[in-house]
Amino acid sequence: MRFRRVRDTDESFTTFVATRSHRLIAHAELLCGHREQARDIVQSVLVRAYQRWSRIEHDDPYGYVQRSVTNAVTDWWRTAQQRHERPVDVVPDVPIGEDTTFEDRRALLSALDSLTHRERTIVVLRYFDDHTEKDVAETLRISVGTVKSTCHTALRKMRIALDPHPYPGPMEQS
Template identity: 90%
Template sequence: MKFRRGRDIDESFTTFVATRSHRLIVHAELLCGHREQARDIVQSVLVRAYQRWSRIEHDDPYGYLQRSVTNAVTDWWRTAHHRHERPVDVVPDVPADEDTTLDDRRTLLAALDLLTHRERTIVVLRYFDDHTERDVADTLGISVGTVKSTCHTALRKMRIALDDDVRSSPTSHGIQEQS
């Protein structure tokens, strides 16, 4: 009977990875800004999660792993100066199923690169992952007011950068200024 349960866990985990790992990778990439590093972080998180899958799978596995990825990216940022690594500027090939263009991805990542780690994390959690301000505050262990003010500052930085990019571009990439 125990062997059967192990097989069920394997099947459940494999199905989860097949259906949700891409979104976790995109989440990690938006947080850290580097696709290959994001893949490495998600892979490490999934390896650790597999060992606890029987406890994770019945609650909210995506939420649990998303928070784990966020924490792993935070750890990666904290230890970056120890590694002496420098990410490359060239974005690797984008899979065919991506729904954004390579230029849009580069523009978004460049705007996110202007933010501090905290600003970037809050923007990704709020707008990419569609969490409430309260959820973001709880996830990061900060107040809702800090989430609001940090998000406001980060979005202002991104708007300025994107407006400058649009003005310097021969075509506006379909971005229209809102009043």
């Protein structure tokens, strides 16, 4: 009987990884800005999740693992000062998503790089992962007002980063 449960757990976890890992890696990449680092973080989180899989698989496994990825990226940022390694901007032979061009992806990551870690995390959770403001606030243990104001500031920074010379509005024309 125990052998059957282990096999069922393994199959359930394998299915989860096969269907959700790409999304988790994309989430981590948007948070940290580096594809290979994102893969490493997701792999580490999945190893820990597998050890707890029987307890989390019936509740909300994606939510649990996604929150763990967010926390792991936060830990990665916190320890960045202690590491001597430096991620590179361009990694050779990195696959690019089919739905975006290399330039679009590069521009998005560059715009995300202009944000603070908190701003970046909030934008990714709110817009890439489509969480409500309340969900983001609960995940990061901050107020909904902080989520709103940080989003506003971050989106303004991203707009400037993506279009540094916007069309002048009516008040700016001479």
